[in-house]
Amino acid sequence: MTRAVEDLPKAHLHLHFTGSMRIDTVRDLAAGHGIRLPDALVTGWPPRLARATDERGWFRFQRLYDAARSCVRSEADMRRIVREAAQDDATEGSRWLEIQVDPTSYAPFVGGITPALEIVLDEARAVSADGRIGVGVVVAASRMRHPLEARTLARLAAHHAGDEPGDVVGFGLSNDERRGLVADFAPAFAIARRAGLALVPHGGELLGAQSVMETLEHLHPDRIGHGVRSVEDPQVLDAVAEAGVTLEVCPGSNVALGVYSDPAEVPLRRIVDSGIPVALGADDPLLFGSRLAAQYAAARDLGFDDEGLARLARSSLEGSRMPRRLRAAALAGVDEWLAGPGSGLAKPGAGDRGRPPEPVAPLRPA
Structure with a gap:
């Protein structure tokens, strides 16, 4: 008897701010601001994306992403996105969410990059306070x-660095892997490293194994967003394993963007069997049409039994920057989930089906 993946305690480490939005939310924001959305976000959702491994396919994906981002125009909009992302993740069994944001995208509407980041941080504290x-x-x-803009953001991130809910816990590098040189961003990552932040750049999805190797060599990451194409070179795969880097694998993203034509081709099993910790992520549910629990369901379809899913969940918790007390409670919840169907995290209104997550300790003053 298989256990429900929604009941499995886990951490969500690869979720983008704009891409986390519910489709109904982006439509509501667009209507409120008088913005016309592309048909793919109105009648054809989830959109059918061309292969993003070529320039035309990536342009289509980016155009839709930019259209959604243009609907976020106020502090209230930003707070709503954080709150709903946390609610959706909690419902699917996530005990910890690390939401990724580039505050420059929203700065024009709220008075600058500092207020934009502080709005996200403040709402993150607020939604964490109820303990789900x-x-x-x-x-x-x-x-x-x-x-140089990356260095500015790294300094801002360092100023707000911490290890509690509502703090900046990591520094990343996103967008089209084919743009820019990885080495040019090393000074920004050095700033983040000195601040004690997790280093979590993207690499190895649109480009091949060499992209992963360059990321390892120049940025010295704790995690790599995606990294799936490291399997194309056994030496790179071994280097990832030796470095102890966690890969944030997003099966729904890989297939939607045409990196792999079929879910069965996602090399999750090979990565795990190589001794590499994996944290499953949803990436951009707004455009890919699937959230966190669906990634665990996809892993089950790839042949991972409940013990295998529990291993993935543990890797996500151990690869996160969640406080130790919360990690310990969540890891205990994984063991309970494995002990029998219905153990572990209870869904809202699930009665005595399971034990709810341990409450988050009161936050220190901001």
């Missing part, structure tokens, strides 16, 4: 902008 889920924030620089 803790939320940390990853500040992400964009490969599409000058590396």
Whole structure:
């Protein structure tokens, strides 16, 4: 008898701010601001994306993403996104969320990058206070902008660094892997490293194994967003394992963007069997049409039994920056989930089906 993946305690380490939105939310925001959305976000959802491994396919994906991002125009909009992302993750068994945001995208509407980040942090503290889920924030620089901007963001992230819900817990690098040189962003990552932040750049999805190797060599990451194409070179795969880097694998993203044509081709099993910790992530549910629990269901379809799913959940918790007390409670919840159907995390209104997560301790003053 298989156990429900929604009841499995886990951490969600790869979720983008704009991409986390519910489709109804982006439509509601668009209507409120008088913005016309592309048909793919109105009648054809989830959109059918072309292969993003070529320039035209990536342009279509980016156009839809930018259209959704243009609907976020106020502090209230930003708070709503954080709150709903946390609610959705908690419902699917996540005990900890690290939501990734580039505050420059929203700065024009709220008075600058500092207020934009502080709004996200403040709402992360607020939604963490009820104890269902803790939320940390990853500040992400964009490969599409000058590396000096990445240094500015790294300094801002360092200023807000901490290890509690509502703190900046990591620094990332996102957007089209084919833009910019990885080495040029090393100074920004050095700033983040000195601040004690988790280093979580993207690599190895749109580009092959060499992208992963360059990320390892120049940025010295704790985790790599995606990294699935490391399997294309056994030496790179071994290097990832030796470095102890966690890969944030997002099966729904890989298939939707055409990196793999079929879910069965996602090399999750090979990565895990190589001794590499994996944290499953949903990436951009707004455009890919699937959230966190669906990634665990996809792993089950790839042949992972409940013990295998529990291993993935443990890797996500251990690869996170969640406070130790919360991690210990969540890991204990994974053991309970394995002990028998119905153990572990209870869904809202599930009665005596399971034990709810341990409450988050009161937050220290901001």
